[in-house]
Amino acid sequence: MPFNRRRGSLRKDDDLGFCELSFQRRPELVSIVRRFVSDFYDRTLADPDASSRVALATHELLENAVKYARDGQAKVRIEVSVQGRSAHIRIRTHNRAAPEDAEYIRRTISEMRLSSDPNLYYLDVIRRNARRTEGSGLGLARIHAEAEMDVSVKCGAKGAVTVIAETDVQLSEAAVTARGVA
Amino acid sequence: MNALFQPFQSAELSATVTVVEQALVVRMTGTADLRVTDTVEKLLTTVHQQATADHVGEVKVDLRGLEFMNSSCFKSFVTWISQVQELAESAQYRIMFFSNPAILWQRRSLNALSCFAAHLITIDSTSN
Numbered sequence: 001m002p003f004n005r006r007r008g009s010l011r012k013d014d015d016l017g018f019c020e021l022s023f024q025r026r027p028e029l030v031s032i033v034r035r036f037v038s039d040f041y042d043r044t045l046a047d048p049d050a051s052s053r054v055a056l057a058t059h060e061l062l063e064n065a066v067k068y069a070r071d072g073q074a075k076v077r078i079e080v081s082v083q084g085r086s087a088h089i090r091i092r093t094h095n096r097a098a099p100e101d102a103e104y105i106r107r108t109i110s111e112m113r114l115s116s117d118p119n120l121y122y123l124d125v126i127r128r129n130a131r132r133t134e135g136s137g138l139g140l141a142r143i144h145a146e147a148e149m150d151v152s153v154k155c156g157a158k159g160a161v162t163v164i165a166e167t168d169v170q171l172s173e174a175a176v177t178a179r180g181v182a
Numbered sequence: 183m184n185a186l187f188q189p190f191q192s193a194e195l196s197a198t199v200t201v202v203e204q205a206l207v208v209r210m211t212g213t214a215d216l217r218v219t220d221t222v223e224k225l226l227t228t229v230h231q232q233a234t235a236d237h238v239g240e241v242k243v244d245l246r247g248l249e250f251m252n253s254s255c256f257k258s259f260v261t262w263i264s265q266v267q268e269l270a271e272s273a274q275y276r277i278m279f280f281s282n283p284a285i286l287w288q289r290r291s292l293n294a295l296s297c298f299a300a301h302l303i304t305i306d307s308t309s310n
Contacts, residue, residue, distance in 0.1 A: 027216045031194065034250065052286035060253055063216050119297075126298050129257065130264035136257035146290040 018079040025072035027063070034059040037078055044080050045087060046175035054089050057147040057165045060139040061093040064105075069095035070159060085176055090166040091149075096159040105161060108140055109153045118145040190221050197225055199232075206238055211247030214255035222255045226262040233275050240275055245292075246282040256291060263299045274302065281307045 019040060023029055037058050041051035058076065065074035075094040080087050097105070115121035122138075122145035129137040140163075143149050149165040156162070190197040195212040208229055214222055233241050245251075266274055279295075281288040289307070296303045 028194075031213050031215050031250065049286055053290075056250075056287050059215070059250065063252055067216065119294075122294060123297050126260050126294065130260050132257070136253040138257050138260075139253040142253050142256070142291075142294075146287070146294065 018077065020075065020077040022073065022075035025066055025069065025074075027066060030059060030063045030066060033062055033076065040078070041080075041089075044082075044175070045089075045169060046172045047169060050089075050169040053147040053149070054091065054167070057143045057149050058091050060143050060147075061091055061163055061165060064139055065093035065095040065161075065163070068097045068101045070098055071096055082171065085171050086168055087171055087175075088166065088168050089149075090164060092162055092164050094160070094162045097161045099159065102155050102159055102161050105140070105153055105163065106155055108137075109151055109163075112140060112144055112151060118148070121145065190218075190225065192218065192221075194218065195221070197221065199225060199229055204238070206233055206236075206241045207244065208241065209244040209247075213249050214251040216252060216254060219252075219254040219258065223258045223261075226258050230262055230265050234269065234273065237273070238275050240278055242278050242280065244280045245288060246280050246285075248282075248288070249285065250287065251291065259295060260298065263295065263302060266302055267299055276302055276304060278304045278306060281305055283307045 019037070021033060034055050038051055038055040041054050042048070045051055058078065062074065062076050065076065066072075073095065077092045077094075079090045079092075081090075112118075112121060115124075118141075122141045125138060125141040140151055143165050144151050147165070147167070149167040152164045152166075154162045154164070192212075195210065195214055195218045197208070197210045200207050200209075206229060208225070210222075229241060232238075263277065266277070279292050281292055283289070292303075292305050296305060
């Protein structure tokens with residue numbers, strides 16, 4: 001894969017259906033990763049809409065992880081578990097964030113999970129943040145509403161933050177056929 | 183056709199603002215991500231200033247060649263639209279988005295903008 005060994009690494013295992021990338025602060029890599037995972041999702045899911053949604057989520061999560069990494073290092077892991085005609089997709093990003101950023105993420109996700117309607121919550125966040133000057137404040141709500149993914153967070157020691165977005169998707173006929181699932 | 187905004191061209195994004203038959207036309211192609219957030223914000227600020235100065239009735243925004251837009255750039259659109267909402271009703275102008283149905287994020291994101299300001303926004307996803 002076209003990644004500089006000093007800057008990043010790539011691991012891919014088709015049998016387990018996951019890929020994991022880690023790299024230092026290079027925002028231009030985020031779009032490269034989005035295109036790579038779009039291809040990964042396209043081939044695994046054969047569902048353009050699902051691919052588009054999870055690619056959007058991957059981009060937003062990774063961009064946040066890179067932007068708010070105190071040491072400039074971020075990691076993304078994408079898992080696709082296929083069971084029969086459905087797949088569970090889980091995207092995890094990991095970084096070490098400043099305490100106030102970790103607290104903001106924890107608080108935002110907690111508030112978001114209390115909302116019963118992702119789209120209404122998203123609209124509310126759009127209204128609240130329309131004139132905000134620092135950061136968009138929209139990324140997590142966008143993942144929840146537009147990408148239709150559940151979002152959770154784990155905060156660990158020394159500022160470790162893992163944000164997880166996950167969803168179930170029905171596999172298309174093309175994907176089922178390609179995998180030989182009855 | 184007059185260019186209002188120095189055309190922006192980078193490896194990822196190209197953006198122009200022009201006047202075509204007395205209408206303001208914004209065109210963005212490529213990818214709008216973290217690297218061009220400031221550019222998108224400045225571009226939309228210029229558009230708003232020009233639209234209000236010229237009392238235009240509508241601004242056309244062509245996103246048909248925009249592969250992706252991140253939430254920071256999306257938020258610049260939200261801010262712009264909220265500025266239009268804050269104008270006196272008689273000074274408000276409409277915004278027409280041209281979207282590409284084959285680029286799937288556009289439908290969801292533009293639908294969210296439309297819910298935010300239904301009275302101002304029209305989405306055309308038919309012409310290419």
